[in-house]
Amino acid sequence: MTNHSDFKMYMQRCIDIAGEGLGNTSPNPMVGSVIVHHNKIIGEGYHKKCGGPHAEVNAINSVKNKALLNESTLFVNLEPCSHYGKTPPCADLIIKSGIKRVVISNVDPNPQVQGKGIEKLKSAGVEVFTGILEHEGEILNRRFFTFQRKRRPYIILKWAQTSDGFIDYKRDVSDIQKAAWITNNFARILVHKWRTVEDAIMVGTTTAIKDNPTLNVRDWVGKNPVRIVPDRNLRLNRNLNLMNGMYPTIVFTSPENKTTPVENVTFIPVVFDNHAPSFILDEMYKMNIQSLIIEGGSALLKSFINAGLWDEARVFVGNKMFMNGIKAPSMPVPPDFVSNGDDYSLYEFKNI
Numbered sequence: 001m002t003n004h005s006d007f008k009m010y011m012q013r014c015i016d017i018a019g020e021g022l023g024n025t026s027p028n029p030m031v032g033s034v035i036v037h038h039n040k041i042i043g044e045g046y047h048k049k050c051g052g053p054h055a056e057v058n059a060i061n062s063v064k065n066k067a068l069l070n071e072s073t074l075f076v077n078l079e080p081c082s083h084y085g086k087t088p089p090c091a092d093l094i095i096k097s098g099i100k101r102v103v104i105s106n107v108d109p110n111p112q113v114q115g116k117g118i119e120k121l122k123s124a125g126v127e128v129f130t131g132i133l134e135h136e137g138e139i140l141n142r143r144f145f146t147f148q149r150k151r152r153p154y155i156i157l158k159w160a161q162t163s164d165g166f167i168d169y170k171r172d173v174s175d176i177q178k179a180a181w182i183t184n185n186f187a188r189i190l191v192h193k194w195r196t197v198e199d200a201i202m203v204g205t206t207t208a209i210k211d212n213p214t215l216n217v218r219d220w221v222g223k224n225p226v227r228i229v230p231d232r233n234l235r236l237n238r239n240l241n242l243m244n245g246m247y248p249t250i251v252f253t254s255p256e257n258k259t260t261p262v263e264n265v266t267f268i269p270v271v272f273d274n275h276a277p278s279f280i281l282d283e284m285y286k287m288n289i290q291s292l293i294i295e296g297g298s299a300l301l302k303s304f305i306n307a308g309l310w311d312e313a314r315v316f317v318g319n320k321m322f323m324n325g326i327k328a329p330s331m332p333v334p335p336d337f338v339s340n341g342d343d344y345s346l347y348e349f350k351n352i
Contacts, residue, residue, distance in 0.1 A: 004132070007075075010034050010041070011105055011133045014055075014077040015140050017046045023197040023222060024049045027288045029108075029144035033059035033076040035099075037068045056080055056090040060097050070098035077105040077137045079130075080284070082117040091120040101127040105137035109148040143291045145224040146311060147302035153292040155309060156198065157301055158191065161328035167298050168345045169325035171210065182318035183344045189219045191295075194314070196222025198291040200250075200284065204300035205231045213296075214241040221329045226250060226289065230280060230300070238262065250287075252280050277307045313349035 010204055018032030025031075025047050033055035035043035042065070046057025049076070053061075056076055063069060080090035091172040094102060102121055107130060108114055121128050138145060141155035160182040161167050169180060195217045203213060207231050216224045227249040227338050236242065242249055245263035253259065255269035284292065294301060294310075302348055304310050313331060335347040 004185075007103055007132045008131065010036055010075045011077065011103065011202070012136070013041070013044070013277055014075050014105070015133065015136055017044060018055065018077055018140060021047050021049070025198050026050060026143070026290045029078055029141045029148065031055040031076060031078045033074060035059050035063055035069070035072050035074050037072040037175070042072065050174070054081065054090050056094060060093060060099075066097070067269075070100060070263055072099055073101040073103060074099050075103045075132075077140065079104050079106065079108040079113060079115075080117040080121070081108070082120045083112050089117070089120075091117040094121065095124040095126065099126065101129075103129045103132055104349050105131070105133050106145075135260075142311070147285070147290045151285050152309070153199065153284050153289050155304065155311050156194075156291070156293045157304065157310050157313040157329075158194070158293055158295050158315070159298075159301060159328060160187070160318060162318055162320045162322045164321045164323065164330050166322040166325040167296065167328040169322045172189055180320070180322070181321055183316045186341075187344060189344075192217045192219040193222070194293060195225050196220055198225050198293045199289045200226040200228050200292045202228040202230070202292060202294045202300070204297045205229060205233075205235050206299070207295075207297040208236060208240060208242050212241050213295075214244075214246075217249060225293070228252070228284075228292070230270075230272075230276065231259070233239075234259065277304050277309050281309065298326050298329055305329055305332065308351070310351050312351070313347075315347040315349070316344045317347060318344040 013034050014032040018030040021030045028047060028050045030047065030052060032046040033044065034041055043063035045055050045060045045062050047055045074094060080094060082089050082091045118128050146154040159167055162182055202214050215227045226248045227247055229236065229242060230252045232254050234253055236251065243262055243265060249265045249266060251267050252270045253267055254272055259267040268283055270276060270283065274335065294304060331349050333349055336350045337348040339346045
């Protein structure tokens with residue numbers, strides 16, 4: 001089997017099953033593997049969660065007749081690992097299993113792996129093909145690839161704005177939880193679903209005080225992201241939901257501030273100048289936070305847009321009009337995709 005159309009078909013299956021790990025594998029990538037014997041799939045598996053068996057292990061273990069492996073081709077969307085981490089090297093297992101051909105979508109950008117797994121396979125006499133559905137593999141693991149290459153989390157901006165371009169009406173900080181609802185319940189459920197996929201969620205200090213959000217996933221089933229707030233002057237009241245200790249929370253604050261312990265809250269000093277977004281992302285990278293969704297407010301969103309530190313933006317535009325208030329950020333690129341609903345439209349942007 002050397003037909004590249006067949007290669008693409010089986011690699012697409014790898015990518016499809018790899019996606020089943022979305023939201024559970026971080027900081028590892030999503031990986032799927034398929035084993036083919038005489039144009040028939042005899043085994044498959046995917047990486048289900050960080051610390052668990054890798055896709056190749058699950059695929060090989062799923063093959064009932066192991067005698068067929070030395071006549072089979074293993075497909076996998078990411079280069080097999082070659083080092084000992086939480087699990088043994090997958091390249092070693094492939095070699096030991098007797099598989100003679102491996103087809104790969106993407107080379108692993110992790111310096112611990114990059115090319116080493118492929119070289120180990122080739123040195124053992126395994127025939128290796130790479131670059132099959134490479135673009136599709138990059139899209140699947142865009143969070144992992146961004147984290148490895150740019151040494152920062154993959155960043156998604158999200159907000160809702162009125163049809164006349166306002167993110168909120170003008171209100172005092174004391175007007176807690178009186179923000180006008182711009183979209184509808186379906187949009188809220190969708191946002192909570194998005195939250196389960198990302199490692200962390202961030203809002204600005206003013207948003208944390210005025211809206212008193214919980215930033216959990218109560219309207220969907222899944223893990224809660226780490227909650228993050230840049231609080232330069234320690235303005236956050238200990239009675240706010242973000243300080244309730246229910247979920248891990250990180251507060252970035254100025255180095256000169258004296259902090260007192262709060263349950264499940266970590267205070268991290270950063271310098272709040274024009275490079276503050278980069279400093280915050282540097283700290284998040286050290287903590288292995290692979291993806292971040294920023295949900296407001298306007299000033300925080302604008303600071304990341306102006307710094308060019310974003311990868312996607314998801315903007316709900318509701319049918320309501322405020323006439324005045326807090327202006328929504330403006331995007332420097334046209335939307336990549338627009339979907340229209342009854343109460344709002346969803347604009348999706350990509351920073352390519």
